Amino acid sequence: MNDKSIISLQDISYSYEKKVVLDHINFTIDKGSFIGLIGPNGGGKTTLIKLILGILKPASGSISLFNQPIEQFKDWRKIGFVSQKSNSFNKGFPATVFEVVSTGLTSKIGYFKFFTQKHKASIKKAIELVGMDEYVYENIGNLSGGQQQRVFIARSLVSQPELLILDEPTVGVDTENVKRFYELLHDLNRNQGITLLLVTHDTGTVTKFATDVACLNKTLHFHGKPGDYEKLSSEELSRAYGHSVNLVSHDH
Amino acid sequence: MIADLIQFDFLRNTFLTGILIGIIAPLLGTFIVVRRLSLIADGLSHVTLAGIAFGLFLEKKFTFILLPPLYSGLAFSVLGSIFIEKLRSVYKSYQEIAIPIILSGGVGLSVIFIALADGFNTELMNFLFGSASAVSQGDFITILAISILVVLIIYLFYKELFTLSFDEEYASVSGIHSKQIHLLFIILTALVIAASIQIVGVLLVSALMTLPVAASMRIAKGFKQMMFLSIAFGELAVMIGLTSGYYLNIPPGGTIVVVAILILLITIGMKKLRIRKA
Ligand SMILES: Nc1ncnc2c1ncn2[C@@H]1O[C@H](COP(=O)(O)OP(=O)(O)O)[C@@H](O)[C@H]1O
Ligand SMILES: [Mg+2]
Numbered sequence: 074m075n076d077k078s079i080i081s082l083q084d085i086s087y088s089y090e091k092k093v094v095l096d097h098i099n100f101t102i103d104k105g106s107f108i109g110l111i112g113p114n115g116g117g118k119t120t121l122i123k124l125i126l127g128i129l130k131p132a133s134g135s136i137s138l139f140n141q142p143i144e145q146f147k148d149w150r151k152i153g154f155v156s157q158k159s160n161s162f163n164k165g166f167p168a169t170v171f172e173v174v175s176t177g178l179t180s181k182i183g184y185f186k187f188f189t190q191k192h193k194a195s196i197k198k199a200i201e202l203v204g205m206d207e208y209v210y211e212n213i214g215n216l217s218g219g220q221q222q223r224v225f226i227a228r229s230l231v232s233q234p235e236l237l238i239l240d241e242p243t244v245g246v247d248t249e250n251v252k253r254f255y256e257l258l259h260d261l262n263r264n265q266g267i268t269l270l271l272v273t274h275d276t277g278t279v280t281k282f283a284t285d286v287a288c289l290n291k292t293l294h295f296h297g298k299p300g301d302y303e304k305l306s307s308e309e310l311s312r313a314y315g316h317s318v319n320l321v322s323h324d325h
Numbered sequence: 326m327i328a329d330l331i332q333f334d335f336l337r338n339t340f341l342t343g344i345l346i347g348i349i350a351p352l353l354g355t356f357i358v359v360r361r362l363s364l365i366a367d368g369l370s371h372v373t374l375a376g377i378a379f380g381l382f383l384e385k386k387f388t389f390i391l392l393p394p395l396y397s398g399l400a401f402s403v404l405g406s407i408f409i410e411k412l413r414s415v416y417k418s419y420q421e422i423a424i425p426i427i428l429s430g431g432v433g434l435s436v437i438f439i440a441l442a443d444g445f446n447t448e449l450m451n452f453l454f455g456s457a458s459a460v461s462q463g464d465f466i467t468i469l470a471i472s473i474l475v476v477l478i479i480y481l482f483y484k485e486l487f488t489l490s491f492d493e494e495y496a497s498v499s500g501i502h503s504k505q506i507h508l509l510f511i512i513l514t515a516l517v518i519a520a521s522i523q524i525v526g527v528l529l530v531s532a533l534m535t536l537p538v539a540a541s542m543r544i545a546k547g548f549k550q551m552m553f554l555s556i557a558f559g560e561l562a563v564m565i566g567l568t569s570g571y572y573l574n575i576p577p578g579g580t581i582v583v584v585a586i587l588i589l590l591i592t593i594g595m596k597k598l599r600i601r602k603a
Contacts, residue, residue: 126498149500156494166359168491169547176488180499185481212546228495 077103079236079268080125085134087120094120096291098134102236107262107269109279109286109299113314116290118272119157122240125270126154139235150181153229155222157240157272164214170224171209174200177228199231200224202265203257219250223257230261236268237261243275251275255282288313336571338465339457339524343563343577345472346521346533351559352479353517354534355552356510358542360490364424366514366531369405371431373519374527376401377452378438385442394452395464398522402515405431410508455526455578457571468520475513482506487548524567526578533559536585540592558588 080102087095094117102108110118123129124136127143136143139151174196175188182192200206203223208216213224222242229237239258243251259282261267273279280286280299288295288302294313295302357366380397392400405427412423439449460468479486485506489496497503521530541554566581573580 128498149498154495154498158494159492162492163359163361165542166491167542167545167548167551168487172487172548173491175484176491176495177499179484179488179496180501182484184485188484210546 077105079104079139080270081137082121082124083135083137085121085124085131085136087117087124087129087132089120094291095124095131098289098293100287100293100296102268102270103285104235104268105262105266107258107282107284108271109283110270110272110289111274111276111279111286112289112294118289119240121289122154122238122270122272125238126152150232151235153177153232153234153237155225155229155237155239155242157244159222159225159242162213166214168213169210170200170205170213170216170227171196173213173224174227174231177231181232195233196231199227202230202261203227204253217250219246219254222246222254226257230267234267236270238270240272241274242271243273251278255279258282290314336458338460338462340567342460342465342468343524343567344560345468346517346524347560347563348556349472349475349517350521350525350530350533351537351555352552353475353510353514354538354559355548355555356486356490357514358535358538359548362514363531363535364421365409365427365511366518366534368409368424368427368431369402369515370518370522370527370530371428371435372405373398373402373431373515373522374452375431375434375438376519377522377527378435378442378449381446381448382438382442393463394448395467395519395523398452399516399519401431402519403512406511406515407508410511451526451576452522453526453528453578454576455522455524455529455570455581457524457567457577460523464523468523471516471520475517478509478513482509486510491548524563524577525581526576529578529582532582532585533562536582536589537562540585540589543592543596558585562588 078101080100082098082100085095085098085100086093098121100121110121112118120129124131125138127146127149138146139148175192177199178188178192178196182188197206197209200209203226205220205223205227208220213221216224226237226239226242243254246254255278258269258271262269262284271279271283280303283299285297286295286299286302287293290313294309295305354366357363376398377394379401380392380394383392383397384394409423409427412426413420416422485496485501488499488501489503489506493503517534518530521533525533537555537558538551540558541551545551545554562581562585566579566584567577569575569584570577570580
């Protein structure tokens with residue numbers, strides 16, 4: 074662990090019942106980085122994120138968030154999260170974009186307090202930041218998959234997190250919007266100074282935008298610069314994926 | 326009816342109670358529908374019936390009134406709601422199994438108490454299908470207190486309830502006490518069901534919670550708008566249903582639900598028309 078790291082996992086293992094999913098993982102996230110977390114389906118990426126978010130407790134090892142042991146960490150609004158499932162919400166739910174984004178402030182505002190004009194302004198700002206200002210009062214169910222994903226990012230941004238974790242946010246988003254989506258992430262990382270951890274299957278695209286790539290399949294097979302990842306031999310890659318893969322970098 | 330309203334206290338109580346449940350039933354119903362808990366409301370209403378049957382049984386066996394049916398119904402309903410939550414946490418991946426358990430339990434207990442109280446009587450009929458003449462001064466005051474409590478708690482916890490309803494996982498991750506808030510909500514639901522039963526009856530109470538929401542859901546922009554629209558529709562159904570039930574000498578539960586269904590059909594028709602025009 075160095076002093077730049079805001080998240081650090083030390084010797085983490087996790088099993089569901091008897092199935093070992095994560096095996097002695099050491100993993101750090103440096104402030105200001107943009108980490109693309111890749112790996113095969115079932116490789117344990119979502120599990121790793123759930124451990125960082127405190128949804129699951131590790132069987133062994135320790136986690137620290139912003140230089141505090143996770144058990145003592147209280148400042149959860151520093152971490153924004155867009156779940157793999159956020160797009161599977163009930164499409165008929167009659168909530169406007171504004172209402173959905175406002176839920177990102179609920180916990181920050183606290184019990185027995187109400188939204189002020191200032192809160193409302195920051196909700197609108199977050200919506201603007203993801204380029205959805207035309208749709209503030211539109212029902213979320215009427216938007217496209219890519220637009221909905223932007224709304225969920227706005228929800229996670231509204232509490233001004235320092236770290237944003239996104240679990241496969243581009244699944245079900247069309248190619249054109251995936252590109253715009255990466256540009257948005259790039260902007261958040263470079264210009265807003267938000268540290269990003271992005272789980273994705275778009276290996277080709279993420280290596281273009283991320284500052285680091287990590288490849289997880291039960292153990293951490295690679296963690297380093299995108300350039301070095303692209304230099305990995307197909308032998309090394311197939312070890313990580315458990316079967317042979319061809320790394321294709323395609324233009325989205 | 327206006328003249329009768331002024332003349333008869335009990336009728337005035339009934340009408341005022343109708344106004345109150347026309348607000349609180351659709352208010353909670355909004356959250357119940359979007360969280361897909363409609364069947365839980367149905368289960369709870371049958372537990373409330375068991376409570377009411379228990380109260381009627383006590384009334385009959387002991388000449389002095391130990392526990393008025395409204396209160397025994399309230400007690401059963403609240404205990405039932407806590408029991409449902411227990412069941413739902415035991416059967417995590419089959420949460421809906423709580424519903425048949427609680428529903429059959431409620432009906433089973435009701436049958437036992439009804440038999441012990443020597444069978445059906447008109448009072449029980451009133452509780453099944455609702456009544457335009459059953460509300461006493463004491464019951465009205467209790468229901469008024471429940472209504473104030475419900476509106477106050479929804480007002481105070483609106484943002485947490487909405488966050489939880491939209492995305493339970495996100496609510497938990499962001500540090501909201503989802504479990505406690507959910508329990509509070511289910512207990513409120515139990516209170517509202519018990520309070521509504523005198524007017525709409527056990528068998529139709531969940532309809533008053535869900536039909537106005539089903540109608541407003543089709544035309545509302547956003548959750549808050551849907552909530553207020555649901556209350557407006559619910560209130561309309563209660564007013565028209567109660568008045569016509571009174572004049573036609575039909576249990577108001579029936580007329581209220583029929584009006585609510587008409588409103589639903591009209592909104593469906595309106596939406597179709599709008600789509601065709603566009
Ligand atoms: N709740 C669960 N219970 C049992 N096994 C699980 C559960 N969640 C995930 N798994 C298993 O753990 C492994 C890792 O899953 P996950 O972390 O979701 O992988 P990824 O996100 O990389 O696709 C998979 O084999 C999956 O089947
Ligand atoms: Mg996953």
